[in-house]
Amino acid sequence: MSTAVFAPSPLEARIRVLLPWLLLGVLALLPTAGLTPNIIRLLFITFVWVTTSLGWNLLGGLTGQVSFGFAVFYGLGAYTAALMIDRGVNPYLSFLAAGLIPALASVFIGLPTFRLRGPYFAIATIGVSEATRVIMNNLAITGGASGFRIMEHRLFRQVEHYYTALGMAALAVAASLLIMHSKFGMGLKAIKQDEDAAADLGVNPYAYKLTIHAVAAAFTGIAGGVFARYAAFIYPQGVFAFQTSVYILLMPVIGGIGTVWGAVLGGVVFGIVEEQLVANFPQIHLLLYGALLILIILLEPDGLAGMLGKLFRRLRRPKRKNGNADPGSREADEVFRGAGSS
């Protein structure tokens, strides 16, 4: 059985190219439509989540290295931006630094942890993440466990935050698409499948993993910085929490691991669901995530994107009945079941 060779018609191909731009246009015009500040805040948070989701997806989805330590980059980005903005540095310059510092940190974390594979790597990242949280809890310059309040000597304009976050998310989408369809991305996909075989064909797995780890960390860090500026108050138990790492990992898994639009979808769904869950079920919202995760892995390892894809294909060919069992993308299989075997 070959892959369902999906040859879109010219019209469809054009729609595919236009759709993201259309979406961006609509989102750019939304604030002028007189939305309530609450909705704009929700959208802002969603853009932040989408960016972290895309970041994690580059390492976890594309390269198959499941990390439970992305809160480190999110937190470092948040604190970097917070400290700089508080000292009067231009916020956008601060965001740049909020990308660079986590990227640097990712190299130091990656150098030892990428010697490990599969679940061993995942466990090591938990250790690094927890250690960072404890350090930040006790660091005097950031206010330790009691958190850090940012005094920005500028007028707070919610729309500016909105556009910053939108721009950031759009950039993350563009970068992800670019990476996925490049030679670099091809090497990463090969590493995900079989590291040793990739090395036999000329890919340097260690260097490639370190590089994509840094790119992923940079995006996650910038997201943390953008969030910190908006929140104006951050504390280690929030941004460095293990829970944050789990959230960041959960989004691409819900949306569809290894695909750009799956990661975006996951971020959007998570951003909205998170809001409702926390508001309505503050006690059990983590339990619900657990249940959701188990359901997704059991029923649809390709996530929501995979589900939509199937639905779409079924609508396109209504005549063919049960015969076309969908083979799925196998992307998810690799991460969920394959990670342990290497």
Place this chain on the structure above:
Amino acid sequence: MPEQHIYGFIGPNGAGKTTLFSMIAGALQPSAGHIRSRGKDVTGSPPYSLVKSGIARTHQIVCPFRAMTVLENVQVASHFGRKSITRTAAACDYARQVLARVGLAHRADALAANISLGDQKRLELARALATDPELLLCDEICGGLSPTETRTMLDLLRRIRQQGTTIMYVEHDVKAIMAVCDRVMVLNYGQKLAEGNPYEIQNDPSVIEAYLGKAGSQKKGRVA
């Protein structure tokens, strides 16, 4: 080791053929001794840098990127081999050419997990070829293939050699080795037992003894 030859390695199970290959290709480190390629010491170089200096291998147990298509598998090698093609379209074109060379062009869009073992062996060869090697290490490329498939594969090896690539070839099937190799080395317990052209090897008393001395190796012994 002469260039532009097909150099065969045979030997009983556990003789060290695959281990020798793994050391040359950089997957294992020799505990003693050196590996030299064209006068350059390459001992301990990792596989990905050996690929860049023109040494590629195929595996006895095939290891395709299962979730990728056949074409994508070869595309990876075109990107990261000695050709080091950056543009995706160019890498695809080159990959298609290589697939045509090994007779796998018709399966280009199939998932590597879904093709037959014979085709997976060809894919293994295509990937190694796409790195544009000067020295190709083939580890039991015909293992598990039917006689017809074996014959096509051997023809393929001859053609690759004609195009200027040196081949080191390990196989259990002595008949295949004798048919295709210019020179043969026999290994036993990690030691060189004999070396020479196929005719010399077939009549070497120590080789016959090594094979016939083992229970369960009668078939091979008869051929040798």
